[in-house]
């Protein structure tokens with residue numbers, strides 16, 4: 180799927196969890212950084228696809244992307260698997276631990292979760308595409324929903340652009356509309 184759809188899906192997943200689960204108090208800065216981390220997490224798995232939007236949006240992305248491809252595999256490889264989720268989770272944790280002393284106002288646990296929610300939402304969304312997702316790497320089998328490839332979504336094509344993307348927006352609108360009071364509570368009491 181395109182970066183735009185992935186980011187919308189990541190944000191939808193984050194919204195759903197924020198609005199339906201009890202939330203710890205946090206600073207406004209933590210909230211904002213968490214949203215950015217969530218959007219980055221939403222496209223991060225495409226780090227193993229040199230042609231993906233993740234690289235295309237960077238100035239020298241094409242070159243760096245190709246180097247990465249040789250390092251960690253080709254199309255939908257390591258970062259599109261449970262093993263990848265674990266490795267990225269550990270790496271992201273260590274990165275945040277290193278940054279922590281410089282940003283005492285940020286709750287790194289919340290930022291860790293926001294990124295990981297985006298990351299996992301990416302793999303779930305890709306599962307609906309033709310290519311499928313090698314969830315169980317190193318077992319080289321790609322999984323998809325529905326199991327019949329022909330019924331799955333083609334990246335960047337009609338169904339993704341005119342059905343899935345708008346549906347995600349509607350879903351967000353519905354979530355925020357039905358949880359209006361929760362949003363008010365969060366803004367008034369939980370963001371400091």
Ligand SMILES: [Zn+2]
Nearest residue numbers: 180224225305
């Ligand atoms: Zn992907």
